[in-house]
Amino acid sequence: MTGGGEIPLTRMQTGQSGTVIQIQGGFGLVNRLAALNIRPGKRITKVSSMLMRGPVTIEVDRTQVAIGFGMANRVIVELDEAAK
Amino acid sequence: MRILLMGNPNVGKSVVFSRLTGVNVIASNYPGTTVGYTRGFMKLGEEKVEVIDVPGTYTLEPTSEAEEVARRMLDAGNIVINVVDATNLERNLYLTLQLLERNIPVIVALNIWDDTRHRGINIELDKLRELLGVPVIPTVAITGQGIKELAGSIPNTNAASPEAPVRSRDERWAAIGNIVEKVQRVTHRHHTWSERLADASVKPLRGGIIALIVIAGAFFVVRFIGESLIGYVLEPLFENLWALVILRLSSLLGGESFIHQILIGKITGDEVNFVESFGLLTSGLYVPFAMVLPYIIAFYLMLGLLEDSGYLPRLAVLMDTIMHRLGLHGYAIIPILLGLGCNVPAILATRILESNRERFIAATLISVAVPCAALQAMIFGLVGERGGQYVAVVYGTLFVVWIILGIILRYAARGFTPELLIEIPPYRLPQWRAVVQKLWMRVYGFLAEALPVILGAILVINILDILGIFGAIANFTAPVVTGLLGLPKEAVTALVIGFLRKDVAVGMLAPLALTAEQLVVGSVVLAMSFPCIATFIVLLRELGVVGMVKATGIMVSAALIAGGLLNVVL
Numbered sequence: 159m160t161g162g163g164e165i166p167l168t169r170m171q172t173g174q175s176g177t178v179i180q181i182q183g184g185f186g187l188v189n190r191l192a193a194l195n196i197r198p199g200k201r202i203t204k205v206s207s208m209l210m211r212g213p214v215t216i217e218v219d220r221t222q223v224a225i226g227f228g229m230a231n232r233v234i235v236e237l238d239e240a241a242k
Numbered sequence: 243m244r245i246l247l248m249g250n251p252n253v254g255k256s257v258v259f260s261r262l263t264g265v266n267v268i269a270s271n272y273p274g275t276t277v278g279y280t281r282g283f284m285k286l287g288e289e290k291v292e293v294i295d296v297p298g299t300y301t302l303e304p305t306s307e308a309e310e311v312a313r314r315m316l317d318a319g320n321i322v323i324n325v326v327d328a329t330n331l332e333r334n335l336y337l338t339l340q341l342l343e344r345n346i347p348v349i350v351a352l353n354i355w356d357d358t359r360h361r362g363i364n365i366e367l368d369k370l371r372e373l374l375g376v377p378v379i380p381t382v383a384i385t386g387q388g389i390k391e392l393a394g395s396i397p398n399t400n401a402a403s404p405e406a407p408v409r410s411r412d413e414r415w416a417a418i419g420n421i422v423e424k425v426q427r428v429t430h431r432h433h434t435w436s437e438r439l440a441d442a443s444v445k446p447l448r449g450g451i452i453a454l455i456v457i458a459g460a461f462f463v464v465r466f467i468g469e470s471l472i473g474y475v476l477e478p479l480f481e482n483l484w485a486l487v488i489l490r491l492s493s494l495l496g497g498e499s500f501i502h503q504i505l506i507g508k509i510t511g512d513e514v515n516f517v518e519s520f521g522l523l524t525s526g527l528y529v530p531f532a533m534v535l536p537y538i539i540a541f542y543l544m545l546g547l548l549e550d551s552g553y554l555p556r557l558a559v560l561m562d563t564i565m566h567r568l569g570l571h572g573y574a575i576i577p578i579l580l581g582l583g584c585n586v587p588a589i590l591a592t593r594i595l596e597s598n599r600e601r602f603i604a605a606t607l608i609s610v611a612v613p614c615a616a617l618q619a620m621i622f623g624l625v626g627e628r629g630g631q632y633v634a635v636v637y638g639t640l641f642v643v644w645i646i647l648g649i650i651l652r653y654a655a656r657g658f659t660p661e662l663l664i665e666i667p668p669y670r671l672p673q674w675r676a677v678v679q680k681l682w683m684r685v686y687g688f689l690a691e692a693l694p695v696i697l698g699a700i701l702v703i704n705i706l707d708i709l710g711i712f713g714a715i716a717n718f719t720a721p722v723v724t725g726l727l728g729l730p731k732e733a734v735t736a737l738v739i740g741f742l743r744k745d746v747a748v749g750m751l752a753p754l755a756l757t758a759e760q761l762v763v764g765s766v767v768l769a770m771s772f773p774c775i776a777t778f779i780v781l782l783r784e785l786g787v788v789g790m791v792k793a794t795g796i797m798v799s800a801a802l803i804a805g806g807l808l809n810v811v812l
Contacts, residue, residue, distance in 0.1 A: 193300035195333035206445040212563040226661025
């Protein structure tokens with residue numbers, strides 16, 4: 159499955175769910191996100207995003223995490239079938 | 243023996259610590275409340291053992307100053323009590339596995355256990371114990387449930403050291419996935435009202451409206467409580483009762499004696515002016531108790547409620563875009579809010595920020611443009627008397643300075659600002675016992691630390707006054723104070739005393755018969771210029787000599803520029 163289904167967190171719509179498939183960053187970023195349980199294979203739901211390239215808030219395992227825009231841009235998600 | 247309390251941020255380590263040791267520490271509902279470590283002692287049978295409340299950490303690979311502290315502490319402990327958020331087992335177990343690999347005896351306290359049921363989470367304890375190979379004790383630290391069992395399991399754990407292979411990150415996650423699948427069942431349930439509110443408060447429009455309501459509400463509640471305490475309780479007490487004692491004492495001592503000036507200061511006729519007399523028993527008590535304390539109580543009550551509700555991280559998300567313009571990210575709003583109470587804990591709290599650059603910017607902005615509660619109380623008391631618009635000018639100026647200085651520092655300070663990455667805790671209803679206890683700790687802290695300095699400052703003022711030293715300083719600095727700031731040269735005494743206590747310093751402006759405009763300039767310069775001695779020491783410790791000298795240089799220049807401009811404009 160490729161194409162329209164794989165997008166960064168920043169381009170997801172509020173309320174959409176998907177699965178993290180890749181984190182495009184160095185070891186540091188991968189580690190910091192993994193510490194918050196954001197890593198390939200995890201199901202996430204987007205809760206909100208702030209205007210003007212503000213942080214994106216997602217829910218992972220019933221916990222909310224706010225991620226700065228630049229970082230969120232590097233978290234690639236495959237959208238659920240229903241959300242496409 | 244030394245026991246370490248370790249766990250992810252915001253899982254309740256500090257509450258467990260208070261329960262085990264009886265030592266009260268500040269606990270709140272946001273990640274990063276504890277930035278240093280606190281030690282206490284508990285009795286274990288006949289033995290007295292040391293317990294350390296370690297700052298929260300997600301992993302043993304440190305990503306911030308607070309996590310670095312946590313990692314270093316690990317080498318010094320004999321047993322780890324790993325406090326785990328039962329509602330977020332998977333993520334919390336990552337640190338647990340890392341701890342197990344260190345071959346240090348571990349006890350798992352499965353905290354926030356009461357919330358698992360509401361959230362539809364079912365954890366099989368026996369299976370979890372078996373899979374981890376260590377004691378697992380469900381606890382609800384806030385109510386004390388399970389604490390006795392937790393303490394009881396410590397002696398048995400001492401000997402048994404579990405053995406775990408050292409794994410890579412992916413292997414750990416795989417192992418955790420395995421454990422969670424075996425022990426945890428999650429059933430679906432509907433959103434609660436607090437979750438709906440939680441979602442709304444991080445959305446741009448609704449969140450912004452909620453933030454405005456919360457901040458405006460907090461401000462009015464603080465003013466209402468502060469003014470009511472002053473108007474109905476403390477002022478009547480001083481004016482109607484204490485004034486009689488003072489007048490009696492005054493006539494006993496005779497108006498001109500040295501002792502009279504030190505204890506009572508300058509009073510005329512049969513009226514005591516508690517603000518202007520400047521004796522130890524008059525202004526020395528009136529300023530801390532009747533002017534500052536009411537606002538300290540009101541502010542910290544409100545702050546405690548906000549902290550425990552879990553609102554502050556949401557405010558951080560909302561403020562993130564704006565804070566990036568100042569070279570900081572949204573989480574810096576927490577130290578800045580703490581600074582409205584006292585700059586000292588605020589500068590300590592900058593440890594939750596990741597880089598040295600952010601910490602320098604935040605600490606400098608706090609000491610320049612964030613007035614502490616004591617200073618604000620005096621500004622409200624003295625400047626407010628002349629009209630609310632003057633108070634607004636003081637606050638407006640500080641706000642503009644905050645923004646401009648932030649923008650300058652963003653470009654001038656070296657390094658880069660990392661992005662926001664925070665966990666947002668669920669909303670919780672603040673527990674009144676916890677709120678009152680925290681309020682008491684902070685109020686007691688103010689009385690224990692500020693009162694001696696206030697009295698000392700007033701003593702110093704009187705002695706310098708009697709010796710005529712202020713006159714010499716006043717003449718020496720007259721060009722700056724009079725020429726640039728448009729204040730009478732005597733006002734310099736207040737600026738000098740500002741180094742000891744800013745509240746007393748604002749009080750010293752009272753007897754000078756200043757115009758409202760001069761009072762505004764004086765208050766702004768006092769707020770911005772040199773830090774008070776307590777802030778000075780903490781700046782030195784947190785930023786080092788070079789950082790502190792830079793920050794102080796920025797403060798003095800910013801104060802003179804802002805004061806000079808205000809003098810021209812007003």
